[in-house]
Amino acid sequence: SQQGEEDPQALSIQEGENATMNCSYKTSINNLQWYRQNSGRGLVHLILIRSNEREKHSGRLRVTLDTSKKSSSLLITASRAADTASYFCATYSRGSYIPTFGRGTSLIVHP
Amino acid sequence: DAEITQSPRHKITETGRQVTLACHQTWNHNNMFWYRQDLGHGLRLIHYSYGVQDTNKGEVSDGYSVSRSNTEDLPLTLESAASSQTSVYFCASSESNRLTATDTQYFGPGTRLTVL
Numbered sequence A: 001s002q003q004g005e006e007d008p009q010a011l012s013i014q015e016g017e018n019a020t021m022n023c024s025y026k027t028s029i030n031n032l033q034w035y036r037q038n039s040g041r042g043l044v045h046l047i048l049i050r051s052n053e054r055e056k057h058s059g060r061l062r063v064t065l066d067t068s069k070k071s072s073s074l075l076i077t078a079s080r081a082a083d084t085a086s087y088f089c090a091t092y093s094r095g096s097y098i099p100t101f102g103r104g105t106s107l108i109v110h111p
Numbered sequence B: 001d002a003e004i005t006q007s008p009r010h011k012i013t014e015t016g017r018q019v020t021l022a023c024h025q026t027w028n029h030n031n032m033f034w035y036r037q038d039l040g041h042g043l044r045l046i047h048y049s050y051g052v053q054d055t056n057k058g059e060v061s062d063g064y065s066v067s068r069s070n071t072e073d074l075p076l077t078l079e080s081a082a083s084s085q086t087s088v089y090f091c092a093s094s095e096s097n098r099l100t101a102t103d104t105q106y107f108g109p110g111t112r113l114t115v116l
Helices: none
Strands: A004-007 A010-014 A019-025 A029-037 A043-050 A055-058 A061-066 A071-076 A085-093 A105-110 B004-007 B010-013 B019-025 B031-038 B042-051 B054-057 B064-066 B076-078 B087-094 B111-115
Touching: A004 A085, A010 A019, A019 A029, A019 A085, A019 A105, A029 A061, A029 A071, A043 A055, A043 A061, A043 A071, A071 A085, B004 B087, B010 B019, B019 B031, B019 B087, B019 B111, B042 B064
Parallel strands: A010 A105, B010 B111
Antiparallel strands: A004 A019, A019 A071, A029 A043, A029 A085, A055 A061, A061 A071, A085 A105, B004 B019, B019 B076, B031 B042, B031 B087, B042 B054, B064 B076, B087 B111
């Protein structure tokens, strides 16, 4: 079964709005990462958050991690049409360098 | 610039044939991975390697094999292709940072395989 599960499965918003997607996982992790996949392409790493961190920022991206709830969220502020993509969380269990990917959230940003 | 490439990008084959998908990286990463991506399943790990001559089975390894004879390449072989192996295949590489206990993967563009 998947370690990370993204929610919602699909999200459709207008340009300029914020997009929030969530990731829940089942077992203790060492770190969690978010990746983006544009249609027909490979995944691209966006941001990493360690288990002892609660929040990280990178440009218009904000990631939070709540280890007590075993969940993470990715916020994209002031979205653009170019943000249209699928977003995946990847969890790394303690002592492992093998990521487990969720099924992803498909984000569509309408211009 | 360092990169990771896959070939072919598209492949159509028949049931029962042997197929090999190539993956080549110039990052000089020790770790290499093969995933398949299917609707409703996300990314599933097939095989991975931590270095030359090292290979390990992933979650969905049945019917697949890999070999690692050098740092740059990890070819994926489907011994006898089945329709259930129709999928998009992604190769990735990474260099684990044991100091920070982190690992970031770099993905190839994918190979779309259709087994008829």
